[in-house]
Amino acid sequence: MLTTNLLKVHGSENQFFILDQTALATPLSAAELTKLAQTICKPTSLLGGADGVLVVDESDHEDALGRMEVVNADGSRASMCGNGLRCVSRYLSDKFHQDSFRVETPAADLMVNRELDLAPNVVAFAVEISPVRYEKQDFPFDNLGMDKIINQPLPELNDHLKFTTIAVPNPHLISFVKTDADLNDTLGTLGKQLNAKNPYFPDGVNVNFAKIIGKNRLFVRTYERGVGFTNACGTGMSATSLAFALNYPEMVDIEKPIEVTNPGGMVKTIVHPNNTKQWIQLIGNATFTAKVELPEEMLHQGSITPDEATITDTGEESAYQAFVNSLPQN
CATH class of the missing domain: 3.10.310.10 (Diaminopimelate Epimerase; Chain A, domain 1)
Known part of the structure; x- marks a missing residue:
């Protein structure tokens, strides 16, 4: 045998x-x-x-x-x-x-x-982690009224959060939240909705909610396409780190690693957001x-x-x- x-x-x-x-x-x-x-x-x-x-x-x-x-x-x-x-x-x-x-x-x-x-x-x-893309055809998404989504409210999805979409190349929908209710209940509801049949992300999407802990420090939780809630998502933490640098530049020193904790532990990311070729380095176990x-x-x-x-x-x-x-x- x-x-x-x-x-x-x-x-x-x-x-x-x-x-x-x-x-x-x-x-x-x-x-x-x-x-x-x-x-x-x-x-x-x-x-x-x-x-x-x-x-x-x-x-x-x-x-x-x-x-x-x-x-x-x-x-x-x-x-x-x-x-x-x-x-x-x-x-x-x-x-x-x-x-x-x-x-x-x-x-x-x-x-x-x-x-x-x-x-x-x-x-x-x-x-x-690369390539980095923003255009809606790279997700794809539709019926949201824009070709790129960078720190924008999306009332079709939620009544109080802002969202960013980054493909690395896995498609990620990212929001920075302040409450545990959003980090758990809202994330679970939205993740399930967008990975079932829906008019916004027809192929599904990874949904990442993050809390800003401090300068160069995040906590990220992910509802992963094809999986559901997961202890960690490497491309999700990478895309969220890039969104952190783009949306909250005063909170990110891009010369230093970003510490990203997650339900499964901790990784570090180094973002390169301003080059002609954007990419992220992901460091972890x-x-x-x-x-x-x-x-x-x-x-x-x-x-x-x-x-x-x-x-x-x-x-x-x-x-x-x-x-x-x-x-x-x-």
Whole structure:
């Protein structure tokens, strides 16, 4: 019986399985990947499920060590995932013994670098988040009366908040809020509305609400397209950091990192908002929590039997939790 390995990983507790297609006897088809993600990401599945599957393939692009495809828990594809890219970057770095390289994604080849560990046994990577786009066709959005949305009221969506739309290239709707009611109830209601059939964002949209904690400090919570509420969204925190610099320049020193806390921990971002090519650097953990050995046939069938899987805990999650508990409380 052919066996293969999955890795259970997370960036800021945004949970994934890494599947290296190059290690399989027969790579999974697109339909098989969809079914696998829909099965293995369920909370009742292996290791409590996940937010998605990170699929690693070979790349024929110059300087790219590999290609990343993101399959969400519902089987849909994301054009990018910042937290996932950090984890795939670590996987490729360990595999090929390189610390600085590019990873091919559907939208762009992105530069990644190994960083100093955030804490003992908490590995960190910095990844490029780009390209940055604002035009409505990049989301798309419609019936909102404008081609770009930068710190604008949108009465069609809410009666008291202002919104910014930035695609990186995942589409993000961003609002800076002051109350816990908005951060929880309003975010949940709006996120669910805009990711069901609606006249404003027909393909759905990631919705990010942020609280300004202080200069260069944010708290961000995300309702993620294809997932729902998530512990963290790397592209969401990156897009929100850029919106922070654009909308509240007096609160951002772009020469210094922005500290972004989230329900799953903390990352740092460095925004480049004024160049002809806008981009964001996202710096955070790439934690491997478990190695899973299982029959390859299970992956093709999209039917996972936990009893037939051999799970090895890495011990990294306890180190990550110690790091999170050491962070100052807001």
